Amino acid sequence: MASTKPQLLRNLHVEFIRSLDNKKDSLEYHLTSHLKLNGVYWGLTALDLLGRLDVFEKEDVITFILACQHSNGGFSGNVGHDPHLLYTLSAVQILATLDSLDRIDSARVVDFVKNLQDPESGAFCGDIYGEVDTRFVYVAISCMSILSSLDQIDVDKAVEYINRCKNFDGGYGSVPGAESHSGQIFCCVGALSIVNRLDTVDIDKLGWWLCERQLSNGGLNGRPEKKEDVCYSWWVLSSLAMLDRLHWIDHEKLIEFILGAQDDEAGGIADRPGDMADVFHTVFGLAGLSLLGYPDLKPVDPRYCMTRDVTKRLGL
Ligand code: BD6
Ligand code: ZN
Secondary structure, three states: OOOOOOOHHHHHHHHHHHHHHHOOOOOOHHHHHHHHHHHHHHHHHHHOOOOOHHHHOHHHHHHHHHHHOOOOOOOOOOOOOOOOOHHHHHHHHHHHHHOOOOHOHHHHHHHHOOEEOOOOOOEEOOOOOOOHHHHHHHHHHHHHHHHHHHOOOOHHHEEEHHHHHHHHOOOOOOOOOOOHHHHHHHHHHHHHOOOOHHHOOOHHHHHHHOOOOOOOOOOEOOOOOOOOOEEEHHHEEEEEEEHOOHHHHHHHHHHHHHHEEOOOOOOOOOOOOOOOOHHHHHHHHHHHHOOOOOOOOOOOOOOOOHHHHHHHHHOO
8 A cells, every 4th residue: 555644643742732731740840840831832832833722721821820920020930940031931922822911010021131131232141140142132022022012122232233143154153153053043033033124134145054954854954964853844944934935945845754753652743753752842843834834733923933823913
């Protein structure tokens, strides 16, 4: 019999995400408990893409989010940990997805974010300990735009900082002089796209570098000489989508690669076929499939990694 094309295992993925909450005594749970808030964002966004937000207990999620907010306005990855910009974005994304941004004092969140900008360089630190990275510029811009408060930070300075992280190959690194990396490229292109400054991008050069990430097995890697990985379907594709160069990727082969990384027994998507599934690769695999036009997934907004339903409702 001729082999049939793999299908998206929608119901299994819903069950996989639903089951994550019940694994509280597993080793994985303890290793990742500091990331719990991010995990909730990944699971919730995966369900939204699948059109199954109904399986989440909305009030339980909101209670947890509120318990992670600190008096300085920032959010931590779990109750009792230190606040950080990365978790603050996840918290804002979760509340936006649940149409519940009115449940927090957003002025305090805005204060937390704006205090992390260096007025000289325009860069952002992730927390009070001062590590600088283009990821944090993205997080700040994404957060402020979701909260309609972009006027509270120095956007021109932030754009200048991003431009100082641009490389000869058209890509971007984590700090000035650092090598190009697809994750950082997503952050820089995403930030520039949100503030309508894609005019500063070398679109053809960067588009070329990004589409060179596709390997012969259809998967995408994050930088030259690295292995393919489902999550790079998102970092690379979303960047190409914002640059309007999505058609430079072989859609069929990438769809087949992502579907091949599904766990056909327990559900979920892994980094590559044969590996163990996790919620991180599940959401970015689904979001990648959505950008590729795979049927019956909600359209995703490449700038925010939330469904278009959510970003439209916010007027973004
Ligand atoms: C991010 C995304 C959007 C906006 C700002 C961001 N800042 C950081 C990120 C990436 C973040 C994330 O997606 N948040 O939603 N990544 C992670 O949380 C992962 C978690 C993780 C750890 C271990 C295994 C799988 C997932 N993380 C901390 C990473 O370093 C992952 C690890 C990994 C995934 N696959 C192979 N290794 N790498 C990663 O996210 O790379 C993409 C990246 C890198 C730098 C900047 C942005 C994106
Ligand atoms: Zn990955």
